[in-house]
Amino acid sequence: MTRISSSRMKELLQVYFVMGSQNCKRSPESTLTEALNGGITLFQFREKGPGSISGAKRMELALRLQQLCQEQSVPFIVNDDVDLALAIGADGVHIGQDDEKASKVRERIGDMILGVSAHTLEEARIAQEQGADYIGVGPIYPTSSKEDAHAVQGPKIIESMRAQDMDIPIVGIGGITSVGAARVLKAGADGVAVISAISLADDIAESVKRLQRVNIK
Ligand SMILES: Cc1ncc(COP(=O)(O)OP(=O)(O)O)c(N)n1
Numbered sequence: 400m401t402r403i404s405s406s407r408m409k410e411l412l413q414v415y416f417v418m419g420s421q422n423c424k425r426s427p428e429s430t431l432t433e434a435l436n437g438g439i440t441l442f443q444f445r446e447k448g449p450g451s452i453s454g455a456k457r458m459e460l461a462l463r464l465q466q467l468c469q470e471q472s473v474p475f476i477v478n479d480d481v482d483l484a485l486a487i488g489a490d491g492v493h494i495g496q497d498d499e500k501a502s503k504v505r506e507r508i509g510d511m512i513l514g515v516s517a518h519t520l521e522e523a524r525i526a527q528e529q530g531a532d533y534i535g536v537g538p539i540y541p542t543s544s545k546e547d548a549h550a551v552q553g554p555k556i557i558e559s560m561r562a563q564d565m566d567i568p569i570v571g572i573g574g575i576t577s578v579g580a581a582r583v584l585k586a587g588a589d590g591v592a593v594i595s596a597i598s599l600a601d602d603i604a605e606s607v608k609r610l611q612r613v614n615i616k
């Protein structure tokens with residue numbers, strides 16, 4: 400296996416669905432199935448926070464959701480838990496600034512996809528140097544899906560990273576809906592990472608399609 404190319408990574412980031420059972424109105428399996436039918440390009444298993452499950456049940460859920468992604472050839476990324484990602488043969492891992500250091504995670508996961516959260520230009524540069532394939536930048540807008548989110552940054556943070564020659568694939572995250580997505584892409588993001596605008600939608604597949612349409616404009 401070789402590291403993912405930057406151009407392929409950018410394609411995968413277009414509509415990045417992040418989800419755990421705590422984010423769903425119906426079962427996580429049916430939520431993900433509908434999102435896959437709608438055309439998500441990447442999935443992150445983020446079983447975390449109030450209402451989430453743990454232990455063997457969490458791993459069993461990860462395996463069931465991974466299977467659904469595999470059936471549609473959508474890469475399956477695990478949030479935070481490198482051990483879980485390695486144990487189930489996930490396609491990648493997403494870590495934040497409070498998680499294991501990116502360079503250490505890169506050593507552990509080899510060529511698997513590595514995503515790192517970055518809130519500043521400095522964090523973005525370090526993530527790139529330490530082997531990140533993409534960075535997640537946020538929160539772009541106010542979010543109710545992450546209790547310990549940083550202060551809202553607005554799309555300008557991405558614009559300023561691009562203006563200072565950050566060429567790594569970037570996905571915006573935090574409070575993004577089909578209404579706010581255009582500004583995120585215009586600022587220089589390659590895609591949008593979304594929890595609630597997809598997981599809580601009445602018509603999940605349609606909510607994904609709306610985000611896709613913003614992407615191709
Ligand atoms: C695509 C993407 N970007 C950012 C995050 C946030 O990661 P982190 O800061 O580690 O916070 P938690 O998600 O672990 O609470 C993400 N998960 N995905």
Ligand SMILES: Cc1nc(C(=O)O)sc1CCOP(=O)(O)O
Binds near residue numbers: 549
């Ligand atoms: C998981 C996560 N990370 C964020 C960050 O700023 O790094 S914001 C966030 C939650 C995104 O959920 P929603 O699309 O429902 O706002």
Ligand SMILES: [Mg+2]
Binds near residue numbers: 478479493496
């Ligand atoms: Mg994390």
